[in-house]
Amino acid sequence: MRRMISMCVFAVLALAVISLHATPVDKDEDTLRALVPKIVDAWGTMDIAKVDPYYATDSDFAYFDVAPLKYDNWKQYRETVQKVFFEPNRSIKATINDLRVHRRGSLAWATFTFGMDIVPKQGAPAHLDGRWTMVLEKRSPGWIVVHEHVSVPLAGA
DSSP states (O other), X not given: OHHHHHHHXXXXXXXXXXXXHSOXXXXXXXXXXXXXXXXXXHHHTTOHHHHGGGBOOOTTOOEEOSSSSOBXXXXXXXXXXXXXXXXXEEEEEEEEOSOEEEEETTEEEEEEEEEEEEEESSSOXXXXXXXXXXXXXXXXXXXXXXXXXXXXXXXXX
């Protein structure tokens, strides 16, 4: 009996030591995996006020989108998106296909391809497939997009 108790105590201690040395779950990466779909869904609301909280407003942070080629800061991005992307459309729905998240300290990047269904106010609905990269920085109170690149393959590619 005493030997059995000793073996059980040894097994419990061994498991405790092994669990201490196991690779810890990266809670920030889990947070980011949950955050990125929320950001994409915010775009689908077609309400820039719901997108704003996720993006850094630093005056020198560039954002790249399908059109035009480049926005020099969030203010420029939000104003143009409202006119070019939200106003002419009735609905926009993006579906993330293959989200990957990587973190190094207070910086992280997320990459994914997506399918987007667009229903314009005039004309036929459209579907496009694209790729999206977000660079995020951990600030108070959490993660925020500091750079973004959205693009679609060339026609026929």
